[in-house]
Amino acid sequence: MTTIVLLSGSLRRDSVNGALLMTVRAILERRPRDITGTLLTPAGLPLFDEDVEAQGVPKSVAAAQELVSTADAVVISSPSYNGSMPGGLKNTLDWLSRPWGAGALTGKPVAVATASPGRRGGAEVQPELHRVLERAGALVVEHGRVAVGNAVARLGPRGIFTDPAVTAALDGLIDATLTATGHLARGAV
Numbered sequence: 001m002t003t004i005v006l007l008s009g010s011l012r013r014d015s016v017n018g019a020l021l022m023t024v025r026a027i028l029e030r031r032p033r034d035i036t037g038t039l040l041t042p043a044g045l046p047l048f049d050e051d052v053e054a055q056g057v058p059k060s061v062a063a064a065q066e067l068v069s070t071a072d073a074v075v076i077s078s079p080s081y082n083g084s085m086p087g088g089l090k091n092t093l094d095w096l097s098r099p100w101g102a103g104a105l106t107g108k109p110v111a112v113a114t115a116s117p118g119r120r121g122g123a124e125v126q127p128e129l130h131r132v133l134e135r136a137g138a139l140v141v142e143h144g145r146v147a148v149g150n151a152v153a154r155l156g157p158r159g160i161f162t163d164p165a166v167t168a169a170l171d172g173l174i175d176a177t178l179t180a181t182g183h184l185a186r187g188a189v
């Protein structure tokens with residue numbers, strides 16, 4: 001069994017980034033071997049505070065840390081908020097980076113996608129996400145850039161992307177992620 005955590009930067013019910021991750025999950029379900037995509041959102045995580053951490057991490061944080069540390073990989077999809085990642089996503093990554101040098105993200109393959117209704121698909125956030133992930137000790141997965149512009153108009157009828165250009169890009173992202181986990185190379189998918 002391979003487990004991939006699907007972390008959205010958006011809390012919005014009709015989020016295009018949530019839809020992108022649901023599309024990743026649908027693609028994973030169609031693959032021949034056992035791969036589970038588990039959704040994670042920044043909702044419910046308190047603001048990072050070293051004093052809180054020192055007293056013992058809250059249950060919601062411990063659950064998120066456990067989910068990521070036991071997963072094989074993470075796929076993030078995020079909007080751009082004022083040219084940066086949303087604060088909730090940064091807060092989540094900060095919690096997942098702890099304790100320093102031994103956090104849930106340490107050595108974890110993480111792939112990054114962005115989506116927005118705008119033309120550039122939130123692409124400007126990707127270098128920032130890469131930098132933060134690297135600082136947190138993650139292994140940023142190399143793949144063709146996935147920045148889905150004009151995303152609302154490209155959504156399919158069931159709230160997932162059926163646009164062939166988007167699904168082909170996500171296929172490539174998934175292959176690269178599984179390769180980074182070692183599973184694709186071992187012929188497990």
Ligand SMILES: Cc1cc2nc3c(=O)[nH]c(=O)nc-3n(C[C@H](O)[C@H](O)[C@H](O)COP(=O)(O)O)c2cc1C
Nearest residue numbers: 010012015016017018079080081082083116117118
């Ligand atoms: C506070 C805020 C700032 C935003 N800043 C940007 C931005 O800098 N660039 C951009 O392309 N879209 C920006 N947007 C629009 C978002 O891309 C859009 O709301 C998008 O649908 C959010 O992603 P979601 O559908 O996954 O929730 C911003 C939206 C909000 C609420």
